[in-house]
Amino acid sequence: MIGERVAGRFVIEAPLGSGGMGRVWRGRDRKLGRVVALKQVRADVGRLPELRARADQEARALARIDHPGIVRVHDVLDAPDGPWIVMDYVRGAVLGRLIAGGPLPEPAVARIGAQVLDALIAAHAVGVLHRDVKPDNILITSSGGVVLVDFGIAAIEGNERITTLGQVIGTSTYMAPERLRGAPAGEAADLWSLGATLYTAVEGRTPFDRSTDVATRYAILDLPPDPMTRSHRLSPPILGLLTKDPATRMTAAELARRLEPLAGRTRRLEHLTGRAQPPPRPPAAKPTPPRETGPPSPETGAAPPRVRRTFATANAADRGSMVLALPPGDAAALLAQRSRLFTTAAVEEMCRRPAACAKLLQMLLPDRAGRLLDQVREPDLAAAVVLAMDPHHRGRVLAHMHDRHSAAAVRAMATTALHQTGRALATMPEAPAARLLTRLPPPTIADLLRHCPPATRDRLLSQLPPTTREEVERRLA
Template identity: 40%
Template sequence: MTGHDMLVDRYALHGVLGRGGMAEVREGWDTRLNRPVAIKLLHPALIAEPGVRSRFEDEARSAAQLCHQNIVTVYDFGEHHGSPFIVMERLPGQTLADVIAAGPMPAHHVRAMLDDVLAGLSAAHAAGVLHRDIKPGNILVSAPGDSMKVADFGIAKTGGAAYTMTGQIVGTMCYMSPERIAGAPASIRDDLYAVGLLGYEALLGRRLFPQDNPAALAHAIMGSTPPPVASVRADADPVLAAVIDRAIARDPAQRFGSAEQMRAALSGDRRALLDGAVPVQRPATKVLEGPPVPVTHYPPPRRRQRTAGRKYGIAAGVLGALAISVVALAMDPSSTTPAPQPVSTSTPVAPPPSVAPPPSPVVQQPAPAVEDQPGAPGGGGGHGKGNKKRG
């Protein structure tokens, strides 16, 4: 297409605003509504690429459904001579990449930038749209209040397209999470990881992973742990530093679960900052696992030993006394015949099985009434004395 080509007899194409691995963005003019626009065109070489064209179309439709103050608005989507295109709002400001190229940003500006990006992502994720390519070049600075707007929603880079263009490998991989490089599908946590990298890069004024070689870059992302933010920018407030540190954690389970949670943590909500992080860190205590400490390392106090000794002494004394009592009873003649149980003379009671049968009928005669009165003193003892005399 030439510098002044027309798309579908409506959009006039002008100069190139930027190029990426899948598409280029051209300055345009909507002749029907008389307003400036930005037009994204899929690279001609990728039109016939399996899956690339359909993904461009499907995700462009999803992006067109989004409407938020921190998202670049998609006006139209169509096809011109077999080439798909997306028409978006044209912003006069710079990209975040231009701002970072001028040097490290003040910490409070970084915080405001992250809040804008997270607000846009929160709306997109709620609509079921993942960005998949968060990077400074896709964050646009709008003129009113210098607020940030997220562009290129859903225009993801496929594995085939990314690995056929060296420049795009570097541009995309340096904001990819370790699990995405390992081949895992994109997720919300990947978008939030990239947002954390935006904050880190804005504070440093340079990329966190500066490697240009794809293999070295992938090794650095997957095998190294970024230094804490506090070690590279001491003037960053602790809340901002903690949010960025958690967002770029290598373990996706330690990152924020949603853009809304990350935004709340950025605003100072301590519960949002810590929620979900503690359970993930608990397995780290497994490094302390090992054989149990021997019991001998914790001997019982001497006090308990003396108490046990006294108990043993008392028990021995009781046993001795019992032994003596048994011997004495064995030597007592009166102990050979058990004493009869006291009963009332008004009711005959058969003797228990253990009691020997009465020696003679004489013993069955009733005893004197005075001694057999129920409750009379010595009533039980009278039978004992009579048994003793008969022996």
Template identity: 50%
Template sequence: MSEEPGSERVVAGRYRLLSPLGEGGMGTVWRARDEVLHREVAVKEVRAPGGLPGPGAERMYARLEREAWAAARVSHRNVVTVYDVATEDGRPWIVMELVRGIALSDLLDTEGPLSPQRAAHIGAEVLAALRAAHEAGVLHRDVKPGNVLMSNDGRVVLTDFGIATVEGSSALTMTGEVIGSPEFLAPERALGRTPGPGSDLWSLGVLLYAAVEGNSPFRQDTPLSTLRAVVDEELPVPRRAGPLAPVVEGLLRKEPAERMSAEEAERDLRLVSAGGTPRTGTAPYTPTAVAT
């Protein structure tokens, strides 16, 4: 990283960091300027979790770099565009389009629970992004309101593909730090199983529940108790979801094979978004306990 006197930091001799846009457990997102193409971009500075040994951090950075390049293959209006993956100080810096707007998490904090119709519209757009990614062989693995951006131009944009979590890792690091967002993790991921597209669909179901109910269904006082609730507890009945309830319940089945398909969920979400009521063909929701 270079730094000229009196100027902002410059990554890879090209991306000038201007101001932080947000910070999380895996790094900081910066508003930056591409000095070559003369445009503003978002740059994610990735950092390994505290306590991860050197070789483990190196493997994680290499994996994240591959995942970021995989995400760059996904071209869709609801997916944040990855422009570049720069390497600086042995770490990947992911360069993405700068989406001007507000995160869904901030919108919920400001306005409170959404109407089923509005939540369905957002959910349908997120699901369209997920379907495009899954068709390209890319899993998101951290679908949550903080990773959904409501753009000023009306787009709903899903960001942070393959960056916040790493496929194949357990839910906890050796230091006991939770990777990702426990309340949005699918049961199979909480149990350390290999995730698939159905894991992203579960997370979308939690997002929809939180959007209309005002709280996520399995959140507890600690990360470990939250993971236990995700695996063992029955889904609290959604009381504000209205016509969205069958989709939420269909996506939040404990066993991946029993979940509503992405195609069916998107169809019903579009219908609810338009003011209709879905006639879902799925069986009535029955809570399914997952054996530990």
């Protein structure tokens, strides 16, 4: 790769890093004789039109923002291997590498936070959300400035199609609860990620540090952040940013007011970039496993050997009861990592306690939760579990069930909770929702569509077979 040319004009000189949307290289513009950053957009989405759409989106996002803390974009290049984005080359230390050398002083973290916040405010003012604020996307320049990079999964207001493409991309450790749930995420989600970043910088560890991704996601969704032990004046604003509910989360204006007196103590950050760059941290030593006779630990995200062996030898129905008795993080880890143990009898036994079962399934990826519910033979059991989920989870899980099973569950749900069922239908992607409806009788379809927004109702009606559509329209009239 090094030494190759892009679009006949830019020569690749060295790798700079990689992010959620691609790899970045240092390059030289042969025409103007300057150093630039070249971003090769990720090719694993598979289709060139989508690659171009992603590259164009990031370029437009950056072009809309005029701020010294956000890298400038110069061009988008079409190449045989996909699009490249030409940007300013920023020489600086990655904040994540600095943190790897140990926690940073409180005033320096406040200064970094104030500058990143200023850049985010500029982006939000023109309708751009970053969606992946984290230490590895923040550079400290040799002059002490702070630059926010990698807007590759930024959501531009009004561009829902491309936004959807990037929803699954990001770093869950720094992802706001509403994004993990798949709910609409706005400016407050970027502020939550900034709070998690500042916590990590000042404490030297992440606020929801767990050994598995499943356990981390559960902690972000349902547990308070770990206590702050190194920070005093910064802890109130950071914890204010890590509030679960975006409606009560600290605002950008309040955060700016809180950071200003602290940031003033460190006007420049050259002392951070001046110290030697630490090597990457060696992997942390694995904690001593619990004794085989002891209970599972909520922090580990996996049951101890004794519990794993017991699960493997228990009958199917007992597995369903046993998993509900575990701490939620351990139970979700077992469901995710050893799904073959949970056959129909086990899942149906779990569903007999719908509230507990719903809590666990919400901690899994929707496709895994949908596959587990597909095994349930009694629609009333699956319906009770889906109704026990948070509203923003219902449609996502139904969308990942086989339409035969989701239709049966929805029909059962509609008999007891018609309004909630209609709202869940409205949150589903159009294709699985339409497939589900075609398996229901016209009276049930009409009842459900009455509880959908008019635009959703019209789109779903257009997907029905003509005879069914006419009957449903007659009932809706």
